[in-house]
Amino acid sequence: MFKEDQLQKIEEEKKKWVEDLSKILYENPERLPRFTTISDMEIKGLYTPEDLKDLDYSKDIGFPGIYPFTRGIQPSMYRGRLWTMRMFSGLGGPEETNMRFHYLLDSGETGLSIAFHYPTLMGYDSDSPMAKGEIGKCGVAIDTLKDMEILFEGIPLDKVTTSMTINPPASILLAMYIVVAEKQGASKREIGGTIQNDMLKEFIAQKTFMLPPKPSLRIIVDTIEYCTLEVPRWNTISISGYHIREAGATAVQELAFTLADGIAYMEAAMERGLKVDDFAPRFSFFFDSHIDFFEEIAKFRAARRMWAKIMRERFMAKNPRSWMLRFHTQTAGCSLTAQQPFNNVIRTAYEALAAILGGTQSLHTNSLDETYAIPTEEAVTIALRTQQILAEETGVANTIDPLAGSYFVESLTHRIEEQAWDYIRKIDEMGGMVAAIERGYPQSEIAESAFKYQKQIDSGDKVIVGVNKYVTDHPTITIWRMKPEIEERQLRRLREVKQMRDNEKVKECLQKIRKASQDGENLMPHIINAVREYATVQEICDVWREVFGRYSDPGYF
Amino acid sequence: MNPEWKIRILIAKSGLDGHDRGAKVIARGFRDAGFEVIYTGLHQTPEQIVAAAIQEDVDGIGLSSLAGAHDYLFPRVIELLKKKGAEDIVVFGGGIIPEEDISALRKSGVKAIFTPGTPIEKAVKWVKENIKPRK
Numbered sequence: 001m002f003k004e005d006q007l008q009k010i011e012e013e014k015k016k017w018v019e020d021l022s023k024i025l026y027e028n029p030e031r032l033p034r035f036t037t038i039s040d041m042e043i044k045g046l047y048t049p050e051d052l053k054d055l056d057y058s059k060d061i062g063f064p065g066i067y068p069f070t071r072g073i074q075p076s077m078y079r080g081r082l083w084t085m086r087m088f089s090g091l092g093g094p095e096e097t098n099m100r101f102h103y104l105l106d107s108g109e110t111g112l113s114i115a116f117h118y119p120t121l122m123g124y125d126s127d128s129p130m131a132k133g134e135i136g137k138c139g140v141a142i143d144t145l146k147d148m149e150i151l152f153e154g155i156p157l158d159k160v161t162t163s164m165t166i167n168p169p170a171s172i173l174l175a176m177y178i179v180v181a182e183k184q185g186a187s188k189r190e191i192g193g194t195i196q197n198d199m200l201k202e203f204i205a206q207k208t209f210m211l212p213p214k215p216s217l218r219i220i221v222d223t224i225e226y227c228t229l230e231v232p233r234w235n236t237i238s239i240s241g242y243h244i245r246e247a248g249a250t251a252v253q254e255l256a257f258t259l260a261d262g263i264a265y266m267e268a269a270m271e272r273g274l275k276v277d278d279f280a281p282r283f284s285f286f287f288d289s290h291i292d293f294f295e296e297i298a299k300f301r302a303a304r305r306m307w308a309k310i311m312r313e314r315f316m317a318k319n320p321r322s323w324m325l326r327f328h329t330q331t332a333g334c335s336l337t338a339q340q341p342f343n344n345v346i347r348t349a350y351e352a353l354a355a356i357l358g359g360t361q362s363l364h365t366n367s368l369d370e371t372y373a374i375p376t377e378e379a380v381t382i383a384l385r386t387q388q389i390l391a392e393e394t395g396v397a398n399t400i401d402p403l404a405g406s407y408f409v410e411s412l413t414h415r416i417e418e419q420a421w422d423y424i425r426k427i428d429e430m431g432g433m434v435a436a437i438e439r440g441y442p443q444s445e446i447a448e449s450a451f452k453y454q455k456q457i458d459s460g461d462k463v464i465v466g467v468n469k470y471v472t473d474h475p476t477i478t479i480w481r482m483k484p485e486i487e488e489r490q491l492r493r494l495r496e497v498k499q500m501r502d503n504e505k506v507k508e509c510l511q512k513i514r515k516a517s518q519d520g521e522n523l524m525p526h527i528i529n530a531v532r533e534y535a536t537v538q539e540i541c542d543v544w545r546e547v548f549g550r551y552s553d554p555g556y557f
Numbered sequence: 558m559n560p561e562w563k564i565r566i567l568i569a570k571s572g573l574d575g576h577d578r579g580a581k582v583i584a585r586g587f588r589d590a591g592f593e594v595i596y597t598g599l600h601q602t603p604e605q606i607v608a609a610a611i612q613e614d615v616d617g618i619g620l621s622s623l624a625g626a627h628d629y630l631f632p633r634v635i636e637l638l639k640k641k642g643a644e645d646i647v648v649f650g651g652g653i654i655p656e657e658d659i660s661a662l663r664k665s666g667v668k669a670i671f672t673p674g675t676p677i678e679k680a681v682k683w684v685k686e687n688i689k690p691r692k
Contacts, residue, residue, distance in 0.1 A: 118573035118624055122600075130602070133629025134573055207575030207599050247578050334578075338653075338673040371673055372655045373625065447581050454582045458676040467674040476656055482625075555598025556567075557581040 002049045002059050008285055010049050017046075038292040038462065039250035040452070041415070047407035055410060060305070064400045068308035070301050070413070071401035072359040073324040078397035082110075084362035085387045086163055086504045090115030090139035090331065091374045092486040094150035100437040101155060101327040103377060107384055111362060112155070112162040112193075115139035115374075116173075121208045123169045123541030126490045135487045138374070143494045144534045148176040149183070158186035162193040163238070163328065163362075167538050168210035170197040171223045175468045175527040178231065192285055192330075194235035197223055200261040200433055204442045205552065206243035210541060213434050215548035217268045219523060226270050226524035235284040237265060238328065244442070245288035247336045248450020251299045252290060252416055256423030257433075257442045259306055263424070266315055276315050280322035289355040290332040291347055297403055298412035300358025303327070306417055329355035330364040336371045340474045341516035344368040349386050356396055357403055363387055373479040440556060447557060494536070501534040509533050562690035565615040569597040569606045571634065574624035581653060583619065586677035592684065603633040611643050617688040620650040620667075627654050632665035634690065647688045 002010075035043045055061065062068060065075030074080060087109055089100050101112055117139040119131035124137050125143045135141050142148060157180065166173045174195050181191045199216035202209045209216070224236040241249075241258035249257065262283065269279055287303065289296050307325035311317040331351035336344040345368050352365050365383040367375030377385070391397055403409040430436045437443070456462040463469045509530035516526050530540060568584045570577055577599055588594045595613050597606060610618050620631055631650055638644050650662065651671035659670045671680050671682060 118626075122573045130573060133626040133633075134624065137625035138574075176584070194663060207577060208573075248582075365561075373653075449583075450578050451582050451585050454586070454677060458678060464674070468676075479655055553577075553598035554601065555596050557584040557594075557596045 001052050001055050005418060007049060007053060012022075014048055014050065021045075034224050035249070036339050037295040038290060038453075039252065039295060039449075040456075041251075041295065041412075047411050048396070049407060051407050051411040055168065055414060060414075061404055061410070067312065067320065067323055069304040069324055071404055073304065073326060077358060077359065077400040078356075078391075079400070082391050083356065083360050083398060083454065084111040084161070085109050085384060085391075086111040086113045086328065086362045086364055087380060087384055088113045088115050088165065088364045089380070091480065092136040092482050093141050093490050094147045095489075096136075096486065098151050098153055098155075100377070100380075102150075104380070104384065105155070105160070105383060108388060109384060112160055113364060114151075114162065114164045114166075116164075116166055117141045118208075120169065120173075121166065121209050121535055123538060123545075125494060125536045125538035126487075126493055128538060135490055136482050141460045141486075141490045142173070142176070143490070143536050143538075144497050145176050145531050146493060146497050146534060148173075148180050152180050156186070157181040157184055158190045163196075164194065165196045167196055167199055167202050167206070167208055168216070169541055170195040171219055171524060171527050172531060172537055173226075173491045174223060174231075174234070174532045175524065178528055179433065179532050183213070188231045190233070192233040194238050195223065196240060196286070197237045198240050198261065198265075200264055201240050201243055201258070203437045203551070204244055204257060204261075205247040205249075205446065206240075209551045209553075211544055211548045212551045213437060215544070216551075217264075217434070218520075219544075220265065221268050221272050221274075222523045224265075224279050224282075225272060225274060226522055227282065228274065230524075232282075235326075236279065236282045238284050239265065240286040242288045242330055243287050243364070244446065245290060245332070247446050248334075248453060249296050249446045251290065251292070251451050252419045252443065253423065253442075253445055253449060255299050255303055255306070255416065256420040256427075258285065258287070259303070259310065259420065260424050260436070261311060262307065263314070268317070269430065276311075276317045277319035277322050280315070280317055280426055281319060281324075284361075285325055285327035287327055287329050287360075288332050289329045289351040289358070289360075290333040291351060292410060293350060293354050294412060295416070296354040297358045298409055298416050300327070300360065301330075301401075301409075301413045302417040303414075304359070306420060318552045326361050328362045328364070329358070331355070331359040333366055333370060336366060336368075336515065337466050338371040340472065341368050341371065341477055343466055344371070345382055345386070348383060349390070352386055352390055353396065356390060357401075359401060369477055369479050372477070373481070376478065376480045390543045440554065444556065498536075505533045506530070506535045506539070509535055510539055513540060514543050514547060517544060562590060563593045564617070564684060564688055564690050565593045565595070565613065566619045566684065566688070567595045567597065567606070567610045567613060567615040569601055569609070569618055569620050569634075570599045571598060571601055571603060571606055571620055571622060571630040572624065572626045574622055574626065575599060576652075577621070578624035579621075579623070580621040583677065583680060586681060587619075587684070588662065590681040590685075603630055603637055606634055607637040607641060607643070610646055611641060614691075615646060616691050617647040617649065617684065619626075620648065621652050622650065623653040625653070627652065627660055627662065631662055631667050635666040643692065649683070651680070670689070
């Protein structure tokens with residue numbers, strides 16, 4: 001990016017600066033022996049044009065909306081439209097969550113995001129013995145279409161987009177969403193939203209798994225194939241680094257494993273015979289925004305550049321929309337502390353700022369009380385207001401990719417990219433991500449990083465304010481509690497639905513799902529028919545568990 | 558007591574909760590501290606945990622919960638241990654557990670609860686002081 005003679009001059013000047021500095025440091029040494037990111041990447045005291053001498057502006061950085069999209073995927077970025085403010089919400093039953101949705105939309109939220117309770121996430125109904133003690137605690141309980149109808153009461157699905165964090169039963173919840181929209185008079189061609197639908201990172205990190213990897217991939221490709229034809233505005237998958245990071249990965253591992261998962265999904269869909277430019281534009285991504293500010297910004301910028309290269313060079317995509325890495329961000333839950341919980345507001349604000357400077361398309365900001373429970377209305381309001389203050393008061397959305405050209409940020413972006421390619425090459429050599437997961441490779445890399453980080457906290461090498469430094473007593477805060485009657489109401493409604501529906505028809509629909517599961521026919525039309533007849537989440541998942549078998553945790557540590 | 562005998566601990570993930578970062582970190586920390594550690598893996602019912610504890614003849618069970626179901630699952634493990642006549646196995650727990658739930662859990666028989674931010678060393682020390690190899 002700089003002329004040879006310029007660089008030479010800078011090099012000479014830098015030499016002099018280093019000499020002066022070493023004299024100063026002799027008297028007053030630096031306060032740490034090593035300066036590192038939270039991922040333990042060593043950071044120098046100063047970056048200069050020398051660090052960018054291998055970069056080419058047009059090729060490596062370029063312009064927003066143009067390959068390789070380092071500076072952002074849209075030409076106008078936030079000057080055209082702000083990121084979508086999408087708060088991950090789900091509490092108790094569909095009634096409570098519907099109220100929370102309305103409250104958030106009235107408070108200026110611009111998209112919905114559903115958190116399901118654990119039984120739904122794992123393909124069990126509320127009346128299953130496996131659901132005991134878990135109903136409505138970690139998200140909203142959804143057993144049948146009836147619950148989804150209540151969840152979206154008064155919310156027009158042709159106007160709002162909805163993201164659903166759901167994996168093994170993703171196709172079932174998508175089917176329910178399609179039918180609720182249909183009942184509202186909105187066609188499946190109009191509705192927009194996202195299902196997470198990313199099973200590979202479940203085996204790696206989030207661990208809500210049900211079927212073994214291969215049948216899991218088959219069902220994912222069914223949803224991709226179906227939506228490509230029938231639900232054109234739907235994001236068929238949200239390839240997620242968030243959970244990988246939360247499980248303890250470094251920034252580079254998060255980036256590399258996520259893109260390697262993306263490669264595996266591309267390959268699976270192309271194996272089915274889908275054409276790359278037909279389905280790839282509906283792939284989306286989801287990253288963590290952790291507390292190390294510049295490392296995160298560099299990670300987001302590197303992610304866009306890498307995916308663009310993967311899509312154009314490896315998968316020969318021609319459509320620029322296939323090259324674009326569109327992503328949602330959530331601030332880092334694992335960076336929050338139970339100690340002095342009000343400090344979490346500050347952490348979340350910096351993490352949100354990093355996501356915005358990194359060019360995210362949508363954002364969830366965590367609430368200060370989430371190390372204890374699902375957020376209260378008061379806490380979630382502060383979290384949403386954090387985004388609104390960033391968007392409309394601070395001026396950070398005025399110009400596109402404002403940190404581009406920073407010697408430090410560009411150099412870090414480049415370094416993170418190089419290190420992530422090393423991982424991707426290693427995974428390719430193992431035969432791809434499915435094979436790597438079967439060997440436990442990403443799992444053990446993450447466990448290693450998590451343990452190393454914990455040791456750094458315990459030794460005080462890494463500081464967490466209020467935990468290993470500046471420790472004081474703090475007052476307890478009021479947290480959200482689930483009312484016990486919610487569980488009773490959920491069980492009662494499920495009983496009633498099972499009595500009122502046409503059980504013969506449900507049986508028939510489940511039989512068709514079984515047959516399609518065995519024959520390899522696309523499952524989606526059959527799932528839609530089944531949920532329309534009020535088949536439950538578990539009834540459908542039980543068919544799959546019987547046909548495909550279960551996956552259980554190998555349990556290494 | 559033979560000084561060669563090591564403390565045997567079962568680290569267990571109960572219920573549908575998938576958050577296993579803490580459980581794995583503590584399992585490794587305990588192993589490094591010289592304990593014998595058995596990890597159940599995820600998604601274990603209280604029945605499975607108690608069966609594993611008895612079969613592996615452990616001295617203590619460390620239960621991990623980050624999804625809010627501790628108030629049902631932890632006491633259930635204690636109840637089943639009693640039923641099987643294995644109440645001498647010491648049960649402790651950790652995870653996302655609101656402070657106001659801790660006294661009820663302790664009353665049910667959970668000997669200690671470690672909340673977020675606990676250093677590994679603190680948990681190790683507690684185990685050494687409170688759990689002895691039983692043979």
